[in-house]
Amino acid sequence: xxxxxxxxxxxxTAQRRLQMADIARLAGVSTATVSRALNNSPLVNAETxxxxxxxxxxxxxxxxxxxxxxxxxQNRSISVLIPFDRKSHQNLTDPFLLAMLGSLADALTExxxxxxxxxxxxxxxxxxxxxPFDSGRVVGIILVGQWGRHExxxxxxxxxxxIVVWGAQLPRQLYCCIGSDNVSGGTLATEHLLAQGRRRxxxxxxxxxxxxxxxxRGHCEALARHGIAVDPRLxxxxxxxxxxxxxxxxxxxxxxxxxxxxxxxxxxxxxxxxDSLRGHGRRVPDxxxxxxxxxxxxxxxxxxxxxxxxxxxxxxxxxxxxxxLAMIDGAPAASAQLPTELVVRASAGxxxxxx
Amino acid sequence: xxxxxxxxxxxxTAQRRLQMADIARLAGVSTATVSRALNNSPLVNAETxxxxxxxxxxxxxxxxxxxxxxxxxQNRSISVLIPFDRKSHQNLTDPFLLAMLGSLADALTExxxxxxxxxxxxxxxxxxxxxPFDSGRVVGIILVGQWGRHExxxxxxxxxxxIVVWGAQLPRQLYCCIGSDNVSGGTLATEHLLAQGRRRxxxxxxxxxxxxxxxxRGHCEALARHGIAVDPRLxxxxxxxxxxxxxxxxxxxxxxxxxxxxxxxxxxxxxxxxDSLRGHGRRVPDxxxxxxxxxxxxxxxxxxxxxxxxxxxxxxxxxxxxxxLAMIDGAPAASAQLPTELVVRASAGxxxxxx
Numbered sequence: 001x002x003x004x005x006x007x008x009x010x011x012x013t014a015q016r017r018l019q020m021a022d023i024a025r026l027a028g029v030s031t032a033t034v035s036r037a038l039n040n041s042p043l044v045n046a047e048t049x050x051x052x053x054x055x056x057x058x059x060x061x062x063x064x065x066x067x068x069x070x071x072x073x074q075n076r077s078i079s080v081l082i083p084f085d086r087k088s089h090q091n092l093t094d095p096f097l098l099a100m101l102g103s104l105a106d107a108l109t110e111x112x113x114x115x116x117x118x119x120x121x122x123x124x125x126x127x128x129x130x131x132p133f134d135s136g137r138v139v140g141i142i143l144v145g146q147w148g149r150h151e152x153x154x155x156x157x158x159x160x161x162x163i164v165v166w167g168a169q170l171p172r173q174l175y176c177c178i179g180s181d182n183v184s185g186g187t188l189a190t191e192h193l194l195a196q197g198r199r200r201x202x203x204x205x206x207x208x209x210x211x212x213x214x215x216x217r218g219h220c221e222a223l224a225r226h227g228i229a230v231d232p233r234l235x236x237x238x239x240x241x242x243x244x245x246x247x248x249x250x251x252x253x254x255x256x257x258x259x260x261x262x263x264x265x266x267x268x269x270x271x272x273x274x275d276s277l278r279g280h281g282r283r284v285p286d287x288x289x290x291x292x293x294x295x296x297x298x299x300x301x302x303x304x305x306x307x308x309x310x311x312x313x314x315x316x317x318x319x320x321x322x323x324x325l326a327m328i329d330g331a332p333a334a335s336a337q338l339p340t341e342l343v344v345r346a347s348a349g350x351x352x353x354x355x
Numbered sequence: 356x357x358x359x360x361x362x363x364x365x366x367x368t369a370q371r372r373l374q375m376a377d378i379a380r381l382a383g384v385s386t387a388t389v390s391r392a393l394n395n396s397p398l399v400n401a402e403t404x405x406x407x408x409x410x411x412x413x414x415x416x417x418x419x420x421x422x423x424x425x426x427x428x429q430n431r432s433i434s435v436l437i438p439f440d441r442k443s444h445q446n447l448t449d450p451f452l453l454a455m456l457g458s459l460a461d462a463l464t465e466x467x468x469x470x471x472x473x474x475x476x477x478x479x480x481x482x483x484x485x486x487p488f489d490s491g492r493v494v495g496i497i498l499v500g501q502w503g504r505h506e507x508x509x510x511x512x513x514x515x516x517x518i519v520v521w522g523a524q525l526p527r528q529l530y531c532c533i534g535s536d537n538v539s540g541g542t543l544a545t546e547h548l549l550a551q552g553r554r555r556x557x558x559x560x561x562x563x564x565x566x567x568x569x570x571x572r573g574h575c576e577a578l579a580r581h582g583i584a585v586d587p588r589l590x591x592x593x594x595x596x597x598x599x600x601x602x603x604x605x606x607x608x609x610x611x612x613x614x615x616x617x618x619x620x621x622x623x624x625x626x627x628x629x630d631s632l633r634g635h636g637r638r639v640p641d642x643x644x645x646x647x648x649x650x651x652x653x654x655x656x657x658x659x660x661x662x663x664x665x666x667x668x669x670x671x672x673x674x675x676x677x678x679x680l681a682m683i684d685g686a687p688a689a690s691a692q693l694p695t696e697l698v699v700r701a702s703a704g705x706x707x708x709x710x
Contacts, residue, residue, distance in 0.1 A: 077471065077492075082460075091669065092457030093652050101456065102447030105437075109474040114487070116432065117470040119460055132469070137432075242652060275656040297448050297597060301630040303658040314446065 027052050035329070077114045078324065079138040080104050081129055083122045083147050092119065094240060096266055096294045096313075100144050100166065103317030111321055126152030130161045140164070140324045146177075146210060164324040166316065168210035169335060176327060177335045178320050182211050185309040185340035186218025189263045189291045192307070192342055194226055198261035198289055204248040204273060205265025206237040212265045215293065219263060233257045238269055245272030253280060260288060261348065267292035267299045267308055274304070274347065289348035305345035312338050382407050390684070432469045433679065434493040435459055436484055438477045438502050447474065449595060451621055451649045451668075455499055455521065458672030466676055481507030485516045495519070495679045501532075501565060519679040521671065523565035524690060531682060532690040533675050537566050540664040540695035541573025544618045544646045547662070547697055549581055553616035553644055559603040559628060560620025560648075561592040567620045570648065574618060588612045593624055600627025608635060615643060616703065622647035622654045622663055629659070629702065644703035660700035667693050 024031040029048065037044045037052040044052075082097055084090055092098065101117070108115050116138050120128040125147055132138045139162065146153065146167035156163050157175035164176045193201050203219055205212035220230050236251045238244035245264060252259055262277075264270035270292030274284050282288050284304055292299060295310035315338060327333035379386040384403065392399045392407040399407075437452055447453065456472070463470050471493050475483040480502060487493045494517065501508065501522035511518050512530035519531045548556050558574055560567035575585050591606045593599035600619060607614055617632075619625035625647030629639050637643050639659055647654060650665035670693060682688035 080472075084464075091461050093454065095450065095453075095653070098450075098453035098457055099448065102453055105472055105474055106446050109439075115472040117435075117460055117472045119464040242656070245656075271653070272656050275658065275660075278658065298450070298626070298653055301597070301600075301627050303630065303633065305630075 023052060039329075075136070075139050076112060077116045077138045078108055078321070079116045079118065079132040079141045080108075081125075081141065081143045082117075082119055083125055083143075083145065084119050086121045086123060090241065093242075094266075095268055095296045095298065096240075097144060099294075099296050099313050100316065103313050104142060104144075104320065105317075106314075107317035107321040110318070111325065113321070122147045122149070125149045126155065129153075129163070130156055133161055133163075140328050142166075142320050142324060146170075148209070162324060162327045164320045164327070164333065166320060168214050169337060170210055173335065176323055176333045178316065178323060179211070179337055180311040180316070180340045181337045182214035182340070183218040183221075185293065185311075186215035186263075187222045188218075188340060188342045189215075189293070189309050190219045190222035192344070193261045193263065193289055193291060193348060194222065194228075196261075196285075196289055196348060198348075199228060200231075200234065200257075200259045201261040201263055202234045202236065202248070202252055202257075202259040203263050203265075204236050204238050204245065204269050206239060207235065208237065215265055231257070234259060238265075240266055240268065242268060242272055245269040245274070246276040249273050249276035249280065262288055262290045263293075264290065265293050267294045267296045267306055269293075270306055270308065270347070271298070271302055274302075285346065285348050291348045295343050299343075299345070302347075304347045307345045307348035308343050310341040310343045312341075378407060394684075430491070430494050431467060432471045432493045433463055433676070434471045434473065434487040434496045435463075436480075436496065436498045437472075437474055438480055438498075438500065439474050441476045441478060448597075449621075450623055450651045450653065451595075452499060454649075454651050454668050455671065458668050459497060459499075459675065460672075461669075462672035462676040465673070466680065468676070477502045477504070480504045481510065484508075484518070485511055488516055488518075495683050497521075497675050497679060501525075503564070517679060517682045519675045519682070519688065521675060523569050524692060525565055528690065531678055531688045533671065533678060534566070534692055535666040535671070535695045536692045537569035537695070538573040538576075540648065540666075541570035541618075542577045543573075543695060543697045544570075544648070544664050545574045545577035547699070548616045548618065548644055548646060548703060549577065549583075551616075551644055551703060554583060555586075555612075555614045556589065556616040556618055557603070557607055557612075557614040558590045558618050558620075559593050559600065559624050561594060562590065563592065570620055586612070589614060593620075595621055595623065597623060597627055600624040600629070601631040604628050604631035604635065617643055617645045618648075619645065620648050622649045622651045622657075622661055624648075625661055625663065625702070626653070626657055629657075629661075640701065640703050646703045650698050654698075654700070657702075659702045662700045662703040663698050665696040665698045667696075 024034045033044055034052055037049040105115055116132055126149060129141060129143060133141055141163040143163060143165045146165060150170055153165055154174040164178060167177055167179050168182055169177060190201060203216055205215060207213045207216045223230055233255050234257060236248040238248040262273055264273055270290050274290055277284055277288055284290050292306050292308035295308045299306035299308050319336060319338060323333040379389045388399055389407055392404040437447065460470055471487055481504060484496060484498060488496055496518040498518060498520045501520060505525055508520055509529040519533060522532050522534050523537055524532060545556060558571055560570060562568045562571045578585055588610050589612060591603040593603040617628055619628055625645050629645055632639055632643055639645050647661045647663035650663045654661035654663050674691060674693060678688040
């Protein structure tokens with residue numbers, strides 16, 4: 001489907017749109033009705049639907065182009081938001097966020113949509129997120145991350161703002177939320193390290209945030225299954241910043257706590273932790289096995305190549321765009337958890353010297 | 356300035372805009388005239404300018420906000436384009452392009468602008484690049500890369516489309532082009548490797564593209580200064596893709612050519628080349644010293660840490676946005692080359708065993 005849409009969205013778009021408008025005019029119905037008819041909606045009666053399909057066929061109109069293209073032909077822009085914290089004003093350099101931005105750009109391009117990209121301060125998220133929709137500049141919103149604004153996001157959903165959020169499934173969640181299975185991801189990472197014979201596994205990630213919190217839950221559940229007590233000195237609440245991995249290693253070293261493995265909540269944290277471990281003369285994976293999270297492209301050619309929990313970043317962009325376009329089209333858009341997967345490479349691999 | 360703008364673009368924006376519209380209304384002039392007056396344009400006579408400044412003062416309007424904010428208050432969107440090649444349909448995962456996208460997003464946010472981001476097929480660049488401007492959806496365009504479309508870009512500039520392009524300075528260039536000093540970058544890399552005692556320097560980059568071609572020129576000039584002949588077997592035209600570095604090493608190995616250094620035209624190519632060299636049992640930097648290009652964030656914690664030619668990615672975004680806003684405001688926007696800089700780290704460092 002993606003391939004077919006790709007072609008539609010380029011050279012033929014103008015011609016197709018003309019034909020779609022023609023169908024509605026000739027049938028004496030709205031483009032919304034044409035859209036529903038082509039999608040076999042029960043809201044359109046059989047006679048009208050028959051006329052519309054006949055007209056579509058006579059106009060050689062391809063129904064592949066999707067119903068939303070009809071209704072939205074005047075506005076094919078989607079707002080994509082990545083907030084920033086006003087205190088740290090972090091620049092947009094996090095490789096996971098950038099990869100997600102690239103994935104969303106590709107998915108929107110496939111569907112013939114433009115991305116209106118803005119950074120907004122976290123503390124104005126509730127008010128600012130809907131602004132481009134309220135002013136009619138976009139037909140829907142994709143927000144990357146929940147940023148601790150669960151209630152504001154619920155309010156947006158309650159007033160029917162078409163919004164899809166990347167993040168964790170949470171209790172009492174009214175908004176459509178796409179994310180990966182964080183509990184399972186945490187379990188996969190820790191089970192792998194345990195199978196390698198590691199028993200003192202440091203957890204690096206800010207467990208005040210929903211996604212790391214769920215990964216920590218999976219981590220603790222895996223330990224419990226193996227009869228290993230959770231040692232809070234092995235948990236370090238690092239921010240998702242390049243300095244995070246370094247600070248985590250410094251904290252663990254300063255605590256004087258024994259550890260033979262690190263499970264980091266992003267590949268960025270894992271890579272910068274490995275760089276710091278090297279500075280402390282600790283070999284990876286021989287002395288400390290390291291598992292990351294995300295599977296960004298760089299993990300495959302980092303040294304040592306990074307064992308990680310794969311979030312399907314490419315699929316994530318498509319899933320969010322698909323959910324949003326369905327929602328805009330009036331269809332129910334269910335929240336979804338995408339599967340996570342263990343990718344075994346050298347940083348915590350099969351050939352483990354301590355195993 | 357960036358800091359001040361930052362604040363403007365967030366909470367106070369709505370209020371300020373109202374005040375700006377008020378100035379124009381109360382003065383009985385257009386917002387364009389208000390803009391010119393606040394910028395000391397000679398096009399506004401002294402009496403009008405005096406009235407406007409008085410009104411501005413009485414309304415506590417801050418002139419820091421910039422004249423373009425007045426003229427453009429209805430539309431604060433800039434189109435950012437990163438084309439794709441229809442044949443390879445490369446997904447947007449190149450870390451340099453993503454870093455540039457992040458830099459542009461931050462620079463536009465600082466100035467209170469949104470980014471309308473689209474990917475367009477390279478072969479439609481001439482026709483598609485100006486579409487969002489022609490339809491009034493954006494007030495200007497930033498294109499990342501020239502993509503071999505020099506003539507089409509000249510045509511856009513000739514018909515006064517406000518466009519700023521990231522790329523190489525080329526002969527007969529009508530469009531505003533911001534880039535880094537590629538010839539100097541090539542010279543810096545090669546001079547550093549020569550100073551380390553390396554004499555057989557492989558050059559990895561597609562010299563059919565303007566930027567790698569200029570880096571190659573700097574490379575050859577440095578060799579010539581040292582009386583070293585250019586060996587074409589040491590040049591490999593790799594694409595800017597993750598597989599590029601691997602393929603370059605395989606090509607060099609297959610050619611059976613002797614080399615003790617690699618100068619790669621991006622950090623991505625350098626990193627993937629290092630990964631492949633490791634697979635061939637060649638140590639970096641001991642057997643092969645490697646210099647990259649770009650200085651993406653990851654280069655600082657890659658192993659070995661990457662010696663590279665730094666392109667000022669953060670400054671690049673701000674320079675392009677500043678040039679575009681000046682152009683939109685009717686001011687001349689000159690093409691510019693940002694300085695490149697050698698960053699010495701371990702992959703081709705001071706402590707060189709072969710030096």
